[in-house]
Amino acid sequence: MSGHSGTYRLYHYWRSSSSWRVRLALHQKGIPYEPVPVSLLDGTSESPAHLERNPAGFVPVLEIPGQEPRRLTESLAILLYLEDSHPGTQRLLPEDPYLKARCWALAETINAGIQPIQNLPVLHRHSSDSEEQKAWAKHFIRKGLEVYETLCAPIRDRFSVGDQPTLADFCLSPQLYNADRFQVDWSDLPHLVAIEKACRELPAWNESHPDRFKPHDFKG
Ligand SMILES: N[C@@H](CCC(=O)N[C@@H](CS)C(=O)NCC(=O)O)C(=O)O
Structure with a gap:
């Protein structure tokens, strides 16, 4: 159970390796999401709108839907969140x-x-x-x-x-x-x-x- 209704939004860049980590996990776990491109080359990642999502100006950012959308930065933290919030899906961390x-x-x-x-x-x-x-x-x-x-x-x-x-x-x-x-x-x-x-x-x-x-x- 993910504890919310709606679709995750993933702010990402196609060639960003950190973004790909999260896309891999979403696909492996079968979790639907909306990919939102953020260019690292044309200034979009440094725009006020993106800096509000991530003050580092980095991707990925995962937006969790809800009345007040919540956001997560740092791909490993995002992977941990997906692991813990979707217990019925393919595990990405060993139990031992x-x-x-x-x-x-x-x-x-x-x-x-x-x-x-x-x-x-x-x-x-x-x-x-x-x-x-x-x-x-x-x-x-x-x-x-x-x-x-x-x-x-x-x-x-x-x-x-x-x-x-x-x-x-x-x-x-x-x-x-x-x-x-x-x-x-x-x-x-x-x-x-x-x-x-x-x-x-x-x-x-x-x-x-x-x-x-x-x-x-x-x-x-
Ligand atoms: N430790 C962060 C690293 C995020 C990061 O460095 N992302 C890169 C792309 S892989 C980025 O946004 N770089 C900004 C830039 O190249 O201007 C994470 O895992 O999310």
Whole structure:
């Protein structure tokens, strides 16, 4: 039971890896939602309307319908909310406390250890030279993926933690998409290669893929 009537609204950007984490969870859990695009490139994310939704100017933001709509920022907090508010749906966290914490650690390896360092505002602050921005991003993405590879080794099966997808996978796969954008080679990390293969076989992966949300007039 979600405890409300109406449809969730997800403020997101098609190519944002943090947004894709939430789309993955919504599709995997079969929760209907209305996607609302917020461009990170044309100033929309810094508009007063969006800053009211999220003072960081970031996506995703999940709006919970109701008489007074409530909003959530931070993708991991959103995933936790969806997990706790929809108990009858596919679980994204293991029940075992140790594995649950290991799963969260994998998610944070990406959420705290990689994504913020390769986020656009950090790249722009680091350098105005696009090659230098790319080199910076590649360095931290590769290092973080190596950490993930080592951390998941003893607990993985088809997915990062056992044989069911968890929120760790829903952080990993979008980060691998970013790794490809920055031309980071991860083909020598066998656990990641196998887990990504399993993720791509999930219907939710295809349904939530960035290409499905790409604006028709996008050039770049
Ligand atoms: N930890 C936050 C990170 C949110 C974040 O950094 N989102 C990026 C897109 S993936 C963003 O909105 N960046 C703003 C920008 O690029 O200007 C979360 O998980 O929601």
